[in-house]
Amino acid sequence: MQKKGKWRLTVRRDFAAAHQLRHYEGKCERMHGHNFNVEAQVEGDTLTPDTELLIDFKVLKTMLGEILGGLDHCHLNELPQFAEHNPSSENLARYIYHELAARLADTGVSVHSVTVSEKPAQSATYFEE
Ligand SMILES: Nc1nc2c(c(=O)[nH]1)N=C([C@H](O)[C@H](O)COP(=O)(O)OP(=O)(O)OP(=O)(O)O)CN2
Ligand SMILES: [Zn+2]
Numbered sequence: 001m002q003k004k005g006k007w008r009l010t011v012r013r014d015f016a017a018a019h020q021l022r023h024y025e026g027k028c029e030r031m032h033g034h035n036f037n038v039e040a041q042v043e044g045d046t047l048t049p050d051t052e053l054l055i056d057f058k059v060l061k062t063m064l065g066e067i068l069g070g071l072d073h074c075h076l077n078e079l080p081q082f083a084e085h086n087p088s089s090e091n092l093a094r095y096i097y098h099e100l101a102a103r104l105a106d107t108g109v110s111v112h113s114v115t116v117s118e119k120p121a122q123s124a125t126y127f128e129e
Helices: 057-069 089-102
Strands: 007-019 031-045 110-119 122-126
Touching: 007 057, 031 057, 031 089, 057 089, 089 110, 089 122
Parallel strands: none
Antiparallel strands: 007 031, 031 110, 110 122
């Protein structure tokens, strides 16, 4: 039997923000900033009949840009979404994942994962199984 193929698309965007990790025993408890890099991967199995795209990269980048626009140049700890959860890379990735999933509802495309990186050497990826 022939396997059902899928596509996975990746878009990347950046934002700059300050944060401090509550309860962290070390310098990261003090306020500091990062240029966060965000990579979102989406997937699906059906292309549009005319353009034969899973979803336009432009649409994806606009969605991601809207989400990151709410974080850009903010002190993340002061935002309601991080009032109870630390603005760690892990929690940022989960927040962005759910925001993107809500925007993609009814498109036939789902979020595979979101990766947040404070710097090239380290990143956190959120996905759901
Ligand atoms: N699992 C995680 N660990 C850490 C996170 C995180 O989001 N998830 N975040 C931090 C801090 O934000 C910190 O800014 C980064 O820490 P670190 O790279 O350790 O610190 P430096 O920038 O000083 O890098 P060095 O390599 O130590 O010079 C911490 N941990
Ligand atoms: Zn940090």
